[in-house]
Amino acid sequence: xxxxxxxxxxxxxxxxxxxxxxxxxxxxxxxxxxxxxxxxxxxxxxxxxxxxxxxxxxxxxxxxxxxxxxxxxxxxxxxxxxxxxxxxxxxxxxxxxxxxxxxxxxxxxxxxxxxxxxxxxxxxxxxxxxxxxxxxxxxxxxxxxxxxxxxxxxxxxxxxxxxxxxxxxxxxxxxxxxxxxxxxxxxxxxxxxxxxxxxxxxxxxxxxxxxxxxxxxxxxxxxxxxxxxxxxxxxxxxxxxxxxxxxxxxxxxxxxxxxxxxxxxxxxxxxxxxxxxxxxxxxxxxxxxxxxxxxxxxxxxxxxxxxxxxxxxxxxxxxxxxxxxxxxxxxxxxxxxxxxxxxxxxxxxxxxxxxxxxxxxxxxxxxxxxxxxxxxxxxxxxxxxxxxxxxxxxxxxxxxxxxxxxxxxxxxxxxxxxxxxxxxxxxxxxxxxxxxxxxxxxxxxxxxxxxxxxxxxxxxxxxxxxxxxxxxxxxx
Amino acid sequence: xxxxxxxxxxxxxxxxxxxxxxxxxxxxxxxxxxxxxxxxxxxxxxxxxxxxxxxxxxxxxxxxxxxxxxxxxxxxxxxxxxxxxxxxxxxxxxxxxxxxxxxxxxxxxxxxxxxxxxxxxxxxxxxxxxxxxxxxxxxxxxxxxxxxxxxxxxxxxxxxxxxxxxxxxxxxxxxxxxxxxxxxxxxxxxxxxxxxxxxxxxxxxxxxxxxxxxxxxxxxxxxxxxxxxxxxxxxxxxxxxxxxxxxxxxxxxxxxxxxxxxxxxxxxxxxxxxxxxxxxxxxxxxxxxxxxxxxxxxxxxxxxxxxxxxxxxxxxxxxxxxxxxxxxxxxxxxxxxxxxxxxxxxxxxxxxxxxxxxxxxxxxxxxxxxxxxxxxxxxxxxxxxxxxxxxxxxxxxxxxxxxxxxxxxxxxxxxxxxxxxxxxxxxxxxxxxxxxxxxxxxxxxxxxxxxxxxxxxxxxxxxxxxxxxxxxxxxx
Numbered sequence: 001x002x003x004x005x006x007x008x009x010x011x012x013x014x015x016x017x018x019x020x021x022x023x024x025x026x027x028x029x030x031x032x033x034x035x036x037x038x039x040x041x042x043x044x045x046x047x048x049x050x051x052x053x054x055x056x057x058x059x060x061x062x063x064x065x066x067x068x069x070x071x072x073x074x075x076x077x078x079x080x081x082x083x084x085x086x087x088x089x090x091x092x093x094x095x096x097x098x099x100x101x102x103x104x105x106x107x108x109x110x111x112x113x114x115x116x117x118x119x120x121x122x123x124x125x126x127x128x129x130x131x132x133x134x135x136x137x138x139x140x141x142x143x144x145x146x147x148x149x150x151x152x153x154x155x156x157x158x159x160x161x162x163x164x165x166x167x168x169x170x171x172x173x174x175x176x177x178x179x180x181x182x183x184x185x186x187x188x189x190x191x192x193x194x195x196x197x198x199x200x201x202x203x204x205x206x207x208x209x210x211x212x213x214x215x216x217x218x219x220x221x222x223x224x225x226x227x228x229x230x231x232x233x234x235x236x237x238x239x240x241x242x243x244x245x246x247x248x249x250x251x252x253x254x255x256x257x258x259x260x261x262x263x264x265x266x267x268x269x270x271x272x273x274x275x276x277x278x279x280x281x282x283x284x285x286x287x288x289x290x291x292x293x294x295x296x297x298x299x300x301x302x303x304x305x306x307x308x309x310x311x312x313x314x315x316x317x318x319x320x321x322x323x324x325x326x327x328x329x330x331x332x333x334x335x336x337x338x339x340x341x342x343x344x345x346x347x348x349x350x351x352x353x354x355x356x357x358x359x360x361x362x363x364x365x366x367x368x369x370x371x372x373x374x375x376x377x378x379x380x381x382x383x384x385x386x387x388x389x390x391x392x393x394x395x396x397x398x399x400x401x402x403x404x405x406x407x408x409x410x411x412x413x414x415x416x417x418x419x420x421x422x423x424x425x426x427x428x429x430x431x432x433x434x435x436x437x438x439x440x441x442x443x444x445x446x447x448x449x450x451x452x453x454x455x456x457x458x459x460x461x462x463x464x465x466x467x468x469x470x471x472x473x474x475x476x
Numbered sequence: 477x478x479x480x481x482x483x484x485x486x487x488x489x490x491x492x493x494x495x496x497x498x499x500x501x502x503x504x505x506x507x508x509x510x511x512x513x514x515x516x517x518x519x520x521x522x523x524x525x526x527x528x529x530x531x532x533x534x535x536x537x538x539x540x541x542x543x544x545x546x547x548x549x550x551x552x553x554x555x556x557x558x559x560x561x562x563x564x565x566x567x568x569x570x571x572x573x574x575x576x577x578x579x580x581x582x583x584x585x586x587x588x589x590x591x592x593x594x595x596x597x598x599x600x601x602x603x604x605x606x607x608x609x610x611x612x613x614x615x616x617x618x619x620x621x622x623x624x625x626x627x628x629x630x631x632x633x634x635x636x637x638x639x640x641x642x643x644x645x646x647x648x649x650x651x652x653x654x655x656x657x658x659x660x661x662x663x664x665x666x667x668x669x670x671x672x673x674x675x676x677x678x679x680x681x682x683x684x685x686x687x688x689x690x691x692x693x694x695x696x697x698x699x700x701x702x703x704x705x706x707x708x709x710x711x712x713x714x715x716x717x718x719x720x721x722x723x724x725x726x727x728x729x730x731x732x733x734x735x736x737x738x739x740x741x742x743x744x745x746x747x748x749x750x751x752x753x754x755x756x757x758x759x760x761x762x763x764x765x766x767x768x769x770x771x772x773x774x775x776x777x778x779x780x781x782x783x784x785x786x787x788x789x790x791x792x793x794x795x796x797x798x799x800x801x802x803x804x805x806x807x808x809x810x811x812x813x814x815x816x817x818x819x820x821x822x823x824x825x826x827x828x829x830x831x832x833x834x835x836x837x838x839x840x841x842x843x844x845x846x847x848x849x850x851x852x853x854x855x856x857x858x859x860x861x862x863x864x865x866x867x868x869x870x871x872x873x874x875x876x877x878x879x880x881x882x883x884x885x886x887x888x889x890x891x892x893x894x895x896x897x898x899x900x901x902x903x904x905x906x907x908x909x910x911x912x913x914x915x916x917x918x919x920x921x922x923x924x925x926x927x928x929x930x931x932x933x934x935x936x937x938x939x940x941x942x943x944x945x946x947x948x949x950x951x952x
Contacts, residue, residue, distance in 0.1 A: 032598060035555055036585065039548035041598050044613070047544045068523045072515035073549075073587075073618055073634055074571070079511055092578050095550070097587065099572040100633075101622030109512065111549075111573065111587070122508060122517050137520070142549055142617070146577030157576075158549055 010339075013279050017223040024273055025152045028282045028339050038150035038157030042266070045340060048290035049269055050160060054140060056192045056287070057162065057264065060184050066136045066164060071118040073141070074109040079117050083242040086116060089209020093146045095157075111144040116210065116235075116261055119165035120243035127257065130169050130249050134177070138164040153270035154227075154476050161265035167257040169249060171236070174258035178234040181262040182215045185230035193268065194285040194391035195219050195275050196399050197229060198422070198471055200447025205434050211261075212236040218446045218471060220399045221274035224420025226446045226473040229271050232262035270476070275395050276364070282341025283364050285391050286384040293380060294337045295323040298330050298349030309348050312358060315377055316346070319384070338363060343387050344380060364391055403471075407456035409463070412472075416441045422473045424449075426466035428459035437461050437472065446471040486815075489755050493699040500749055501628045504758045504815050514626035514633030518742070521816060524766035525745055526636060530616060532668045532763070533638065533740065536660050542612045542640060547594040549617070550585040555593050559718040562592060565685020569622045571633075587620040592686065592711075592737055595641035596719035603733065606645050606725050610653070614640040629746035630703070630952050637741035643733040645725060647712070650734035654710040657738040658691045661706035669744065670761040670867035671695050671751050672875050673705060674898070674947055676923025681910050687737075688712040694922040694947060696875045697750035700896025702922045702949040705747050708738035746952070751871050752840070758817025759840050761867050762860040769856060770813045771799040774806050774825030785824050788834065791853055792822070795860070814839060819863050820856060840867055879947075883932035885939070888948075892917045898949045900925075902942035904935035913937050913948065922947040 010023035025031050030046030042050065058068070074097060081087050094110040112118065123135060140162045150156050164181060168174040182199060189195040197217035207214035211233035219229045239245070240256035249255050276283040286292050293316055297309035306325065313323045324333045330347070337345050347359040358376060360369045364387050371379045402421030406412035415423050427433060427445065434445055437460075452469050459466040486499035501507050506522030518526065534544070550573060557563050570586040588594065599611060616638045626632050640657060644650040658675060665671040673693035683690035687709035695705045715721070716732035725731050752759040762768050769792055773785035782801065789799045800809045806823070813821050823835040834852060836845045840863050847855045878897030882888035891899050903909060903921065913936075914920055928945050935942040 032602065034548045034594070035552055035597055036548060036550060039550060041548070041594075042546040044543035044545055047546055050546075051544065067520035068527065069520055070518040070523055070526075070618075070636060072510045072512060072517070073620070074512060074515060076511055094577075095573045095585075096575040097571045098574045099584075101570070101624070102568050108575075109571075118510070118517075121511055126508065142546075144549070148577070160546065 010279070010281060013222065013277070020277075020279075021270075021274060022152065024277055024281055028341065030269070030282075031152045036157070038147060040152055040156055040158075042160075045290070046269065049272070049284065049288060050266055052288045052290060053193075053268060054162075057184075057188055058140075060188055061138055061162075061164065064136070064180060064184065066138050066166075068139060069137045070139055070141070071112075071115050071122065073112055075112055075115075075117055077108045077110065079121055080110060083117065083120075083210055083239055085238075086210035090114065090145070095144045095146055112141075113143055113145045114261075114263070115139070115143075115163055116165065116239055117243070119261075120239045120245060120259075123167050123257070124243050124245045127167065127245060127247050130247055133169045133247060133257065134166055134173060136164070136166045136177075138162055151270075151476075153266050153273070159266050161263050163261060163263045165259070165261045167240070167245065167259050169247065169255075169257070171258050174236075174260050175234055178213070178215060178232045178260045178262070181260070182217065182230070182232040185232070185262070185264055186217050189217065189219065189229060189268070189271075190392060192285070192287045193272055194388055194395060195229070195268075195271055196392065196396040198399075198447060198449050200449035200471065202231075202447060203431070203434060203445045203470070205431050206445060208233045210235065210238060212238065216447050218422075218473075219271050219275065220402055220422060220473075221271070221476070222277070222398070223274070224402050224474075226422065226471075226475040227267070227271050227274070228446070228475065229268055230262070230264040233260060235259040235261065275398075276391060277341070280335070281339035283391070284341035284343065286343045286388045289341065289343050290320065291322050291340070291342050292319045292384060293321040293344045293346060294333075294342045295321065295346045295348065296330060296333045296337065297323070297325070298347055298352075300325070302350045304353060305348065305350055308353050312346055312348055312373070312376060316380060318377070319380060334361075344383060346376070362387060364394075405455045406460060409460050412460045413441065416443060416472075420474060422446065422471045424453070424455055424469055424471055425460045426454070426456040426458060427468050427470045428462055428464045428466045429468055430459070430462065430464075433459055433461035443472045443474050446473050446475065486755070486757060489698065489753070496753075496755075497746075497750060498628065500753055500757055504817065506745070506758075507628045512633070514623060516628055516632055518636075521766070522745065525748070525760065525764060526742055528764045528766060529669075529744060530638075533660075533664055534616075536664055537614055537638075537640065540612070540656060540660065542614045545613045545615055546617070547588075547591050547598065547615055549588055551588055551591075551593055553584045553586065555597055556586060559593065559596075559686055559715055561714075562686035566590065566621070571620045571622055588617075589619055589621045590737075590739070591615070591619075591639055592641065592715055593719070595737075596715045596721060596735075599643050599733070600719050600721045603643065603721060603723050606723055609723060609733065610642055610644045610649060612640070612642045612653075614638055627746075627952075629742050629749070635742050637739050639737060639739045641735070641737045643716070643721060643735050645723065645731075645733070647734050650712075650736050651710055654689070654691060654708045654736045654738070657736070658693065658706070658708040661708070661738070661740055662693045665693065665695065665705060665744070665747075666868060668761070668763045669748055670864055670871060671705070671744075671747055672868065672872040674875075674923060674925050676925035676947065678707075678923060679907070679910060679921045679946070681907050682921060684709045686711065686714060688714065692923050694898075694949075695747050695751065696878055696898060696949075697747070697952070698753070698874070699750070700878050700950075702898065702947075702951040703743070703747050703750070704922070704951065705744055706738070706740040709736060711735040711737065751874075752867060753817070756811070757815035759867070760817035760819065762819045762864045765817065765819050766796065767798050767816070767818050768795045768860060769797040769820045769822060770809075770818045771797065771822045771824065772806060772809045772813065773799070773801070774823055774828075776801070778826045780829060781824065781826060784829050788822055788824055788849070788852060792856060794853070795856060810837075820859060822852070838863060840870075881931045882936060885936050888936045889917065892919060892948075896950060898922065898947045900929070900931055900945055900947055901936045902930070902932040902934060903944050903946045904938055904940045904942045905944055906935070906938065906940075909935055909937035919948045919950050922949050922951065
């Protein structure tokens, strides 16, 4: 139905997934490339999705007591260097400001790649007593990491994100918070973005520089590759010791605080594209969609059509609804609405008006439903949550279908030779095996999942006894 | 009533306004100083105000068709240099990134001080036909300007703001948009922030680097000094020519677009503090207040008090309401609520419960009202808008009382020697006179107001015939 010739074509998803992804980013007008490599312009259609994500996520944070703040975007080198592991992890990929106001600075300032150091420096003066704890702060901002390879949303030199940084009086409380925020991320992705994930812990090799433990949610893209979609870190007292963040506890003793941080980025827009998108473009889950329903008049120059279409739009005002009144052809409008991933299209033409009906088209399945105009609102009310649920179920089925189990080295090798997806296999816990597996098969440990299952007896790399089941995969 | 000894004292507003301002910023926990001069931490109480400002302003923008986007934070030097006036205006105060990812960059990148150049570079490829126009884009972000003197919110090296950048097919449309956004700012300040302003045009000396015309809204602080609170610029086709932003018009001719930009910053938080604040701290207008009502139980350990206080909080759930259940004394809680500028306090103690009443205290006037519990919700419903209106009216009366008129040089000199405020006086239009006035009296032209009045015949500086009435004042 959609007039493909009129809307610029996108590469087939099955022919060239990478090119398909880039095409969708550009043709759905989510981004434009900028003058500097790895820095992108997020266009209105892309930014509206980010605004929806922010709204949902921010409400979930605030419901757990989190407060928003804003920290400086520049970090003095000496402050960054106080915690050795973090600086070693990030130093190779930061941007340095060396001149300000026509003068050479006495100390280099880096554009924040993440703000543990700033929060720690702030907390050290802000916290004195156990009564001041916990502090549950978050900020929405942009960060810069000088990546070599860049791709829209997935890996860029500047990206938008939120970073939560909390400090606590006890280890237990900090550990609970680390898990709580991982759950917030997983629930948000499942319920709002219709993206199922695997929750687990990162191996030491893959964990965040400076963290005692990193927890992750891993999603599976349509092409079978994994995407780390949100992380939550437990720092223990490392930063507290490096930055001297102490408090007087109930027992009147001076103690170091316990710390966490957690972040989610514009990368989840990439996840949404690669989990739900198809050969007609974006498919946005209804809860996140900036526009949920597009009303398209057919033969709009005929008397009464435009008026009726506007009436339908007015009927649907409880949803995020728009009407396409431009003078483009209906086929062109359909293709645009599909490219933009708008969950529902309502078509109304002269014949429909005569019969008191309209046509509803689902973006996710292509299904077309004739609907009495008198029942339109109720139908949309039922369809949107159903689409949301079914999108999640399809993504979950895809994840499950592309999750394999390997008990032996041979099975492991064979599976990755023939399939793309997650492979569940045993690991001895040795970093050397992890590195060898990466070298041999080009796959990394995605996480040690919470839901463990003994799928074999020995490490699929070295053959020694193993107790940990790991999700392995090719990752973005 | 408030227990001043328990809450850290602030300097008296009338003794030392500058110190009072800083004290309020710190003691009301709006900000903390950071490691780098001029970079501040915006704490939860401060950021919540900014979130409220964003919400109100963003809704007003979107109601006029504006869409949000995000542009890179770094600008290559060559891109910045394309428009001469802008770079001359900003070059002395930018921060330069010269190293990225351990390597020296081949071209310096400046941290955006404003984004005309980036929007122009983007628009040149994004716009082809008159059908693509207008583009009404805005972004919320942080910018860096390497100021020498810094003060929280008023002048800092990094600040948060929004910057709108629009392009149009015709001059008239761009001029209309410039005025429309100035009106949006003025209405927002008047209706949401309860701050009256004077609308006018900046002189050439005071206008934005690169603009053909800059329009401003000027507010008057409690100490009689002016604060430029929002600006809207008309660029004509300057940037279009420098960055080659062309489109094919209806007549099939290639033309340059017409451009505007407009911005409002965290500075308006400074305006709010200095217009409404008093010797007990902040006074936040109800529409912006993150917390509108604070319920404070008196003798909360007595049976039934805490329960009743929670009941009142529940009754008031249509407002942004909190309850202070901490074990601090009521006097301390009052002082904290006053310092934080929460518009209404509801006190409830054992005696009140017996009588079925509670006590309401207005933050702005200090007025205390006994109120039947059964009428509490209705009373708050009436009080909040009344406070909003009266705060505006008081600020307007203050502005009018501190606006003077000078017909002669002598009057002008005498007024500024004796008073602080706006002085309305005639000006010949000559930049030299403006500079001389600044030198002689330490005051600047704030704006050439839309509402003109011939308050004299000759320029108060040179004595030549003058047709323009200007608002003069000492500014932040």
